[in-house]
Amino acid sequence: MKRVLLKGGRLIDPSTDTDERLDVLVEDGRIAAREHSVTAEDARVIDVSGLVVAPGLVDMHVHFRDPGREDEETILSGSTAAAHGGVTSVATMPNTDPSIDTRSWVEYIAGHESPINVFPIAAITMGRKGESLTEMAELARAGAVGFSDDGSPVVDANVMRRALEYASMVGRPVIAHCEDPALARDGVANEGPASTMSGLRPVPAAAEVTMVARDIVLAKATGARLHIAHVSTAGAVDLVRRAKEDGVDVTCETCPHYFSLTDNEVRTYDTNVRVNPPLRSESDVRAIREGLADGTIDVIASDHAPHSLEEKQVEFDAAPPGMIGVETLLPVALKYLVEPGHLSLGKTIELLACGPAGILGIERGTLTAGAAADVVVLDPERSWTPSREWFRSKSKNSPFIGRELRGRAVLTLVRGEVAFEHEDLAATPDEGDSGEEGDRSARQLPLHA
Ligand code: DOR
Numbered sequence: 001m002k003r004v005l006l007k008g009g010r011l012i013d014p015s016t017d018t019d020e021r022l023d024v025l026v027e028d029g030r031i032a033a034r035e036h037s038v039t040a041e042d043a044r045v046i047d048v049s050g051l052v053v054a055p056g057l058v059d060m061h062v063h064f065r066d067p068g069r070e071d072e073e074t075i076l077s078g079s080t081a082a083a084h085g086g087v088t089s090v091a092t093m094p095n096t097d098p099s100i101d102t103r104s105w106v107e108y109i110a111g112h113e114s115p116i117n118v119f120p121i122a123a124i125t126m127g128r129k130g131e132s133l134t135e136m137a138e139l140a141r142a143g144a145v146g147f148s149d150d151g152s153p154v155v156d157a158n159v160m161r162r163a164l165e166y167a168s169m170v171g172r173p174v175i176a177h178c179e180d181p182a183l184a185r186d187g188v189a190n191e192g193p194a195s196t197m198s199g200l201r202p203v204p205a206a207a208e209v210t211m212v213a214r215d216i217v218l219a220k221a222t223g224a225r226l227h228i229a230h231v232s233t234a235g236a237v238d239l240v241r242r243a244k245e246d247g248v249d250v251t252c253e254t255c256p257h258y259f260s261l262t263d264n265e266v267r268t269y270d271t272n273v274r275v276n277p278p279l280r281s282e283s284d285v286r287a288i289r290e291g292l293a294d295g296t297i298d299v300i301a302s303d304h305a306p307h308s309l310e311e312k313q314v315e316f317d318a319a320p321p322g323m324i325g326v327e328t329l330l331p332v333a334l335k336y337l338v339e340p341g342h343l344s345l346g347k348t349i350e351l352l353a354c355g356p357a358g359i360l361g362i363e364r365g366t367l368t369a370g371a372a373a374d375v376v377v378l379d380p381e382r383s384w385t386p387s388r389e390w391f392r393s394k395s396k397n398s399p400f401i402g403r404e405l406r407g408r409a410v411l412t413l414v415r416g417e418v419a420f421e422h423e424d425l426a427a428t429p430d431e432g433d434s435g436e437e438g439d440r441s442a443r444q445l446p447l448h449a
Pocket of ligand 1: 063151276277305
């Protein structure tokens with residue numbers, strides 16, 4: 001029997017409202033015990049005193065570019081990067097080349113070798129063209145956990161209506177990329193002083209807000225489950241808040257860059273801050289933080305969007321939108337939400353693990369006895385600055401390179417197996433349970449960037 005004992009850590013499990021110092025025993029890939037003082041023979045004992053033990057993060061919005069652009073990311077490289085960031089499950093978006101719109105492609109993603117759990121999201125429409133619906137029942141049976149044309153909106157309201165009806169019949173959410181192309185046109189920066197000063201073509205907030213409104217109306221009419229991807233505007237937060245009060249079955253996510261960076265960033269013309277939807281104004285950022293705090297926003301997801309250096313080393317408006325994020329999801333949230341006191345650490349873990357697991361209907365995001373041992377051990381306090389070399393993603397298009405962040409994953413277990421381990425944690429003696437309490441103050445893992 002394979003056993004790992006995490007000794008002396010602070011267990012934060014929002015699924016059971018737990019925040020206390022508890023040992024966690026993992027046995028054959030499952031949580032076997034979580035108690036004050038666990039002893040176990042033949043276990044690998046890892047001293048996690050001074051560290052936080054939490055459910056492995058679930059990132060429900062990643063682009064792994066496989067099939068089609070394996071030079072930018074593969075399922076394996078993306079998964080390795082995810083484990084490095086404390087992420088134990090991802091849901092992959094179908095805007096690959098070809099797109100994930102047939103049973104065999106869904107099976108390809110779902111069955112792929114990976115150190116973490118990879119759940120495919122299938123396309124809403126064939127080729128993501130916004131015209132004819134995919135065979136949703138067949139794709140759901142093959143393992144699709146949701147449907148999305150992410151990267152592009154479903155412009156035709158009737159197609160969206162039918163998609164919601166069919167997805168609801170097969171018990172999966174529709175994940176909406178809300179962007180009205182008539183309003184967004186070929187804009188690349190948020191409409192406002194930043195776009196004016198930089199001379200970059202503007203995208204008004206209304207491009208997002210009007211389609212969020214449409215999709216909420218359709219969700220209400222069909223009774224289907226709607227999840228809104230990458231919410232970036234105050235207007236969208238407000239609409240989702242009111243729809244929830246109205247009983248509509250709607251959830252939404254935001255991404256780290258929408259609560260940490262403003263549209264002022266585009267004035268640097270750094271193509272790593274070109275993202276879709278674009279970075280928004282200070283007041284939008286404030287509204288996103290409020291939406292996270294009051295439960296309007298259910299999930300923080302990375303929208304990990306790898307792009308090659310060649311594609312990004314061009315003029316701002318010629319660069320493809322997107323930034324990598326699966327490795328910095330946690331440190332950006334700790335730096336910009338927990339450190340300034342907008343959210344507690346527990347609430348942040350809920351948004352990063354429990355919320356997305358619930359929406360995807362996967363049995364993750366919890367460390368109750370018997371649950372799959374998908375665990376992250378994190379150092380929540382230490383300030384550090386990521387370098388380009390620190391990233392394990394094949395692509396390096398992160399605007400957080402060179403910016404001080406806070407905390408990060410030091411150990412990632414997936415079904416009880418080590419998927420990532422910080423080198424100094426690995427040096428912890430492996431000699432069975434000493435029964436002694438770890439010394440919190442002595443715990444200093446050097447967090448090399
Ligand atoms: O910035 C973005 N990049 N937004 C999207 O919706 C798609 C994504 C990508 O696939 O690169």
